[in-house]
Amino acid sequence: MISELHNVIISSIKRNDRNGNAEAITKNETDIATLSDNVEEKLTSIFKGSGILVGDFSVDDENGKPLSFEKNLNKFIHLDGDFSIKTPNLFAEKVSKLLAAKLNSKQGKIANDGFLVTYLYSETDIDEDEDEDEDNLEQKFYLCLIFLHRISGTDIDEDELIFEEIERVNLDSLNLGAKISLNDWAEDEDRVLSFKLGKGTGAVREYFKEFLGCSETKDHVEDTNALKAAIEEICKEKGITTEQSNEMLHQVRLYCLDRINNHSDQKVSLDVISKMLFPKAENADTADRFMQIALDNYRLGDEITLDKTTLRSFAKFYGETKDYRVSFKREALTNGNVEFNKKSKTLTFKNLPDDLIQELNKR
Structure with missing residues (x-):
């Protein structure tokens, strides 16, 4: 630049x-x-x-x-x-x-x-x-x-x-x-x-x-979504693995929920999150770069307003079409309950709940 x-x-x-x-x-x-x-x-x-x-x-x-x-x-x-x-x-x-x-x-x-x-x-x-x-x-x-x-x-x-x-x-x-x-x-x-x-x-x-x-400008949903996107962008730019990226999102989600639930605070400091994600001195440049991405690319201020419902997306995969909606925890991919086939672009769900199985059998 x-x-x-x-x-x-x-x-x-x-x-x-x-x-x-x-x-x-x-x-x-x-x-x-x-x-x-x-x-x-x-x-x-x-x-x-x-x-x-x-x-x-x-x-x-x-x-x-x-x-x-x-x-x-x-x-x-x-x-x-x-x-x-x-x-x-x-x-x-x-x-x-x-x-x-x-x-x-x-x-x-x-x-x-x-x-x-x-x-x-x-x-x-x-x-x-x-x-x-x-x-x-x-x-x-x-x-x-x-x-x-x-x-x-x-x-x-x-x-x-x-x-x-x-x-x-x-x-x-x-x-x-x-x-x-x-x-x-x-x-x-x-x-x-x-x-x-x-x-x-x-x-x-x-x-x-x-x-x-x-x-x-304060928009709780937009701010929360933008925070997630900024974290994902810095992870992609720096070659951080998907597993590490998911853990970082999980860490931020827990911190934000703590502020909401235990401190009655619906806002957090972007600078605090930056230092939490990249705490070591050797990561200072990455922390600065994250701040730049959040401020310039996603127009976040240093004080981010939070939406508790939107924070769920930090810990889950989510998607929908006109025919269905799918959502599952990220750890489901590692514990074997959900399998993703990159080649066929399909998901396989295991250990379905009994009530869903019964409903499907009726069909």
Whole structure:
């Protein structure tokens, strides 16, 4: 996967000393060539890993039309393939003023001011084991907005060799930020937003969701099915055997049921599941890859809502046609009660229950 930054614009959102109102100032677009590799890497990876939520844009309840932020997307984003921003500075100015307005209302009035960084980057999926045709490479574009606050720190003055207090921004610990998958947004897909709303932001974080005009998406059945599919995909990609894959699904099912039954919790952390499936240090890359698959391919957030009934599929084989429905435990294949013939694509069931045998004999 190759990431490339295309636009970076920083807006200052400061509170006026006289009345406390937040005011936004946007200047020139940042020259990408002046950014260090470290900053580029942080900006393009800041929405990977734990703590990600997913959501969709809301609409005006009265007329069903997009809210202010999405209106600006429609106005400023080219949808002709490369998803470039028309007049990036003007777009950043518009959205920074939207955020400043939210800082002047409701919970936002007690929020700190800071800097809104608006940037566009793309990811190109390249398989290093195959010769790639540049015209057929899959490229996805993401528009990101991160709100950074100055934090206090300590440094050492090299001339005087004394401690000095400094203020800085921290890209390693993001409290408020959103990433919009422009490809999916253009195709009117679900769950186009990934965002971080740090725990330390408390109730104040609601103003950031209002600024975006979005809501968190929670679908218990879809989340549970997507979790199963993500586990199966990482197992297939890493060559994990079917038996091991089944055991991993069984392990996750037991953990999820424990959260539901014993902790009254219908949600689990994707990061916790990742570390449970791949706990050893040498598996860290696989754990990270699993997170990437779950977040990017299945649009899961780090907090997954659970459906108890759907969790049954983690421990059973299931399928149906218009004529019949079949379901059996995975261990039935190993204890001899069910046999699968790959060549003829047939299943043989043994030790049928007596009531079923009696019903069949009547036929």
